Amino acid sequence: MTSVIPEGSKVSQDADDATSEERHAAVYRPTVSTTSRIRRTALIVGVLAAAAMLARLFLGGTVGMADNYDGHRLTCQLDVIVHNADSRRAFEFITTRYDDHKWYGETCGSGGEVYSSTARYLLEAAKAVTPLFGYAGALDLRVLGVICALLFGAATALLFVSLPLKTWMRALVTGLLAAATLDSTVALYFISPLNESAAIVGMVFVLAMMFRVVRRQQAHWADLLVLTGVTVFTVLAKTQTATVVLAVLPVLLLRPVKLPWQKKVWAPAGGGLLRGTARGLLVRLPALALAAVLALTTGAYQASKPIWFQEMYNYHQVFVELLPNSPTPKEDLVELGLPPRFVEHTGTRLNGTGLTWSEDYRLFYDQVNTPLLMSFYARHPERLIGMADRGMVGMVNGRASYLGNYAENTGNAPYAKDCRVCLISGAFHLVKPVRWVVFPLLWFGSIGLGLWIATRRRLSPGLRGTGVILAGMSVATLAQFWAVMFSDGSNDLDKHMFFTWYGTALLLGLLLAALVALEQASRPVSGLAGVPGQPGTVPAKSGARPQLPSPAKEGTGTGSGA
Amino acid sequence: MTLTLPKRRHRRAGLTALRAALAVAALLGATSCTPAFTVGQGPLATDWRDGTCHRLTSAFDAGLEVVSESAPSVGCNTPHNTETLSIKTLRGPVAAYKDRPSPFLMATSMGPLCPVKELADHLGARIDQPFYGIHVTAFGPTRKEWSEGVRTVRCDAVMEHEKGKEFQSFMLSRPFKDILRSTSGTRFRLCRTTVGKDLRNVGCDKPHQAESAGFNPPTKGLISPKERCAKTVRAYMGGRELPARYALLPDPEIAHSEQPVHCWVGQADKSELRTGSLYAPKDSAKAAPDGAAKKDRTKDRTTTGGSS
Incomplete structure (x- = not known):
């Protein structure tokens, strides 16, 4: 059943009235058939997306991402070891086969600490299914690729259904968003032991669920629950993905929540700012609770990361990011409370041959921490310009040059890179010389446009929600950019900038959706105004809120019901 | 069939409760059935016994x-x-x-x-x-x-x-204890070979061009590095004389008496690659002059050709 109350309509307390629902259905019959058509199309879109992913991963030989050792921390928890662990060329080529192995003591995990990621669940599933594919070994990452491709297809179908656009525009926007995931910078993680696989799958679901939540005037509790669930899955995939919460929280709290027992809940009646705020909070209580769960989960996960990760970030921030790019390295060291003689370790890495193995290392270990480094940058904001430039270059590259994409003995050179789908990564490389124009414009333009659309009350909820999602995703992407620069800095920058790359690539599709929203806003109202699936604007006469004739009393949400 | 209003409401409430219960059950099921994130197996207790x-x-x-x-x-x-x-x-x-x-x-x-x-x-x-x-x-x-x-x-x-x-x-099925005092320690003895233009250290169980007999410590008197190394190599070979097809290769070739010299023994024919060690236990020449040498010769395989 689809209800079609446009934004601004008064929500009736008698929403469950059966007779009016029937009348509603009779009047808006086309919506039901449209919804059914969209669902059918979504199924096709999902199958096509999964097929496209499978084709780009397997046609012409398997491609994936070699393990940079991070994958071991995860796969060892499945009691497996990469095939030919010591004789393979680990970085140069991918190895998909894993054999049974018993890990003792702290040889699994990271520095004696547990290394947790939701990617393990995908790997567990792949391990369980591997025998069905007839592959040798206990786990084959090609199976993970198949699972990820299917999940990607499902998420893309959900995205197609949830987009508040006309059918052909949905297809275009979905296609552009899918192109970001199909790109060689992203898709190759689906055949790798790295936890990016779960983060990517999670991101596509998060995006789809965000659109699903904002499409109605009131959010459905089940949608909020699922959005929270997929966000938790994404955030718990990799500590880096915490920034996605910045995009999700506004969406969670955007709409009042539609609850079955809503009318039994007391709400302060009457006007006034205080009462209005109280009412707003009350109808968002479930969303607030979920937001709190999300925030706490994210915080707890960040706190549970192995302690030496932060130590590594501190080391690289000083010796790889700060000092090599500083005009006054010795003075910087003194300002950080470190001996100027440490300057000789400039450019070294934590696991290299630098300060780590000297007696002086404890000085650094005890002295340097995140607040100290942040206060340093606060006193030297001019350093951020160079950082931003290095970050953008890293983002354009988007993937580690030292990790190969092909299996050994397939005729490909060591470290060879796949570029079967390089539409967006190619475009990013093209604009590299003008990165200072293109990317800031894209990021800040998205925030501006998103906020502008989000505040246009003439637009239907779904289209306004598109603005919220666009702005939120851009904020999350910018936060991701600086999170990378302030943590590991220039160390392994190309790889770490992957999520910034992905976020920026997704902005292209979101921008298109926003522009369509604008275009639709300028059109006269159709008979299906406000119906996701056949969206349009809400007619506005001198700011007056429109009212649909009879069914305005009963429905409490505006959505396609898909 | 048309349901009356209260019945319909009850059904809807029931469905909602059912969905919520299913969601909670799925969540609990997922968390309880999935193995916990962990480090490796075992009691996380180290065996602190010496000699293990x-x-x-x-x-x-x-x-x-x-x-x-x-x-x-x-x-x-x-x-x-x-x-x-x-x-x-x-x-x-x-x-x-x-x-x-x-x-x-x-x-x-x-x-x-x-x-x-x-x-x-x-x-x-x-x-x-x-x-x-x-x-x-x-x-x-x-x-x-x-x-x-x-x-x-x-x-x-x-x-x-x-x-x-x-x-x-790369494992042994015997204790490492005193392995360099026996002829079983060949893989742990330092040898070198040339790869391209670079010298590379290898174990003496691998084809090599020279074998280390050890460092000759600083000495008094004006003795050349070669003479110093001759003494070191003789001790290394258990008192045996260096066969003619080998040459002393002191590093450095010219050294002050206070300077330690690394004594290498190489094949006279530099293109020759040898596998095995010249080491013999102390006084093995006196105890079993032929036996030890014969044993060493059986282990000592020589090939001629380029470096590996």
């Missing part, structure tokens, strides 16, 4: 991140690649940390407790005799043990593996 032998199964076991080793120990006459040399106690400021510090700080702090001399003594190497393919590693307490106040450090002799080859093929 252990088996590291892959390079991952010896990675930089790995501080402790708590796999069950193995018999020293079964394939193994580490042997415990000594047990120490970590003191000083690092020992005062409440939580075990990072693997890097631990390595920096534990390293000095395990000097190479201990390994040399264990292997039976002379003080001036270098060795190859084995090093000393410090293993600390597990995080659990550390939290219980354990600050013990285990110094282990660890066999090295060649990059690109299976870790498990």
